[in-house]
Amino acid sequence: MKIKIMSDQNSQSNKARVMNLLGAALVGLPLSIMAVDTEAVSSNDRTFLKEAYDDGLAEVQLAELAKTKATNAEVKKLAEHMEVEHRKANAELKMLAGSKKVELPSTPASAAMSRQKQLERKEGADFDKAFVDLAISEHKTTIKEFEKVAKDTKDADVKAFAERTLPSLRAHLSRSEATQKSVGR
Numbered sequence: 001m002k003i004k005i006m007s008d009q010n011s012q013s014n015k016a017r018v019m020n021l022l023g024a025a026l027v028g029l030p031l032s033i034m035a036v037d038t039e040a041v042s043s044n045d046r047t048f049l050k051e052a053y054d055d056g057l058a059e060v061q062l063a064e065l066a067k068t069k070a071t072n073a074e075v076k077k078l079a080e081h082m083e084v085e086h087r088k089a090n091a092e093l094k095m096l097a098g099s100k101k102v103e104l105p106s107t108p109a110s111a112a113m114s115r116q117k118q119l120e121r122k123e124g125a126d127f128d129k130a131f132v133d134l135a136i137s138e139h140k141t142t143i144k145e146f147e148k149v150a151k152d153t154k155d156a157d158v159k160a161f162a163e164r165t166l167p168s169l170r171a172h173l174s175r176s177e178a179t180q181k182s183v184g185r
Contacts, residue, residue: 041100045158048149049097053104055142056090058112059083062134065119072128074182078175082135085168096161128183132176139173 041049059082066079097104108116115134122130146169150162 041102041155041158042153045100045149045153045155046102048145048153048158048162049093049100049102050104051145052142053090053093053097054109054112055138056086056093057105058108058116059086059138060090061108061112061116062119062131065116066127066131069120069123069127070131071124072179072183074179075128075131078132078135078179081175082172085172089165089168093161096157100155100157125183129180132180132183135176136173136180139169139176143169143173 063079063083063086067076070076070079094104119130119134146162146166150159150166153159
């Protein structure tokens with residue numbers, strides 16, 4: 001890990017870095033993700049960070065919806081677990097992107113919003129099944145992306161984030177598949 005010592009001309013930048021470190025400490029995130037060289041990331045890594053955050057925002061919104069609309073207790077538990085985990089990953093990702101000077105979206109992309117609107121129209125057991133099916137397909141896609149980044153990226157911090165997040169994503173997929181059995185295929 002590289003830590004640069006800055007001259008006086010970069011004191012504003014140093015102040016921002018210190019504030020980011022303090023913010024990370026306050027929310028309990030690993031400080032190692034903030035103590036990084038802020039050289040520009042590749043366009044592929046920039047795209048990954050933005051898309052991963054976008055997907056995370058969408059997952060939180062879908063989980064919130066499922067917590068209120070699901071009728072199956074296992075689906076509600078799955079939604080609660082996913083909401084907590086994705087909020088945590090989003091917070092870490094936001095800090096990492098900030099250190100890399102990557103601006104993240106504030107709301108999910110239109111494709112995610114469209115999937116949510118389709119899900120909102122469902123009720124009862126149909127909602128439960130559709131939510132779990134969507135969680136499975138979304139996590140399969142996300143896992144492939146994270147595996148690709150973990151394997152191919154040259155940025156050590158982006159790679160570490162992807163590698164750290166993969167076990168949680170795999171656990172979500174496994175839990176979603178187990179829940180699918182309780183709602184039927």
